[in-house]
Amino acid sequence: MELEPGTIGFAVVVLAGGRAVRLDGADKASVEHHGRSLLEHAIEACVDAQEVVVVGDPVPTTRPVTFCRESPRYGGPVAALLTGRDALVRAPRSLGVLAVDMPRVTPWTFRRLHEALDGHDGAFLTDGTGRRQLAGVLDVARLDAARPDHESQHGMAIRRLLAGLDIVDVAPVGDEGRDVDTWADVRDLADDR
Known part of the structure; x- marks a missing residue:
């Protein structure tokens, strides 16, 4: 399928600006x-994306990305x-x-999510x-249609945003579905070989 002018196929938003309460x-x-x-x-997991936005504080990266922060900060x-x-500079058809805190997600994970x-x-x-x-991965047109007003976004859980959408769950392969929430998770991550 041909893309409309000014659009891209796939972009990713990396969520990197949380409070990490369980990591003190x-x-x-x-x-x-x-x-x-x-x-x-x-960022490496997003290698297939034409554009990557990181929501968090800017730091040097090996790949060009756009940094931004939600307002108010720590809005969830x-x-x-x-x-x-x-x-995003250009509108994507799908948004990752x-x-x-999910270092076991890979480009292959995103390819499987796109298939699903x-x-x-x-x-x-x-x-x-x-x-x-x-x-x-979300269909951007469907995400935009489900978008709440700005005031409702603060503190909203993702499951609530997705509640009215047709979402398919994809089982993990190996440990790719594990996240790093606590110091014990960091220790377990260090034990990965």
Whole structure:
């Protein structure tokens, strides 16, 4: 299918500006795994995207990305996702969302999510228990149609935003659905070989 002028096929919003309460406020994006920050792992997972927006504080990266912050700060994942969507230079057909604390997500994960998206409004990775994670792909037209007003976005849970959409859950392969929320998770991540 041919794209309209001024549009792109795929863009990703990386959510990297949370409070990390269970990590005592540490900057998750800067946590290292195999000698690279979690942010670099997230950016690497987005290699197929024509544009990447990171919602978080700007830091040097190996790939050009756009940085922005939601207003007010720490508005939660919906506010961050929609702020990132608004920061895109060109409108994508599909929009990926990835929490910075999911270093096991790869480009292959996003390819599988895109395959699952066909005929649906979105596709999201689950963890090993079936709980939906902040790693997914959305049809932008459907996301825009479900978009709440600015005041409602602050503090809104992603599940509430997605409630009216046809979302397919995609089971993880291996540990790709695991996130890093606690210091124990950081320790387990360090044990990965």
